Amino acid sequence: MAADDIEEARRACHELADVAESYRTEPLCALAAHARGAVEMAEGEAQAAVAWLRQALEGGSKLKRHTKQRA
Numbered sequence: 001m002a003a004d005d006i007e008e009a010r011r012a013c014h015e016l017a018d019v020a021e022s023y024r025t026e027p028l029c030a031l032a033a034h035a036r037g038a039v040e041m042a043e044g045e046a047q048a049a050v051a052w053l054r055q056a057l058e059g060g061s062k063l064k065r066h067t068k069q070r071a
Contacts (some may be wrong), residue, residue, distance in 0.1 A: 026063045
């Protein structure tokens with residue numbers, strides 16, 4: 001992500017977070033957290049990025065476990 005695109009990326013993250021909040025599905029929430037983590041990292045906010053990326057990883061792990069249980 002280019003430095004001049006960070007504001008646009010942040011706006012897109014907020015839109016994605018709104019959609020994830022509306023639908024409350026694990027994949028959308030994980031995707032929104034991942035996107036937010038990427039933006040935080042691009043802005044040099046490593047601690048905030050780690051928190052968001054950890055949330056995304058946990059969401060993905062829950063989804064994977066759920067998918068395996070259903071198989």
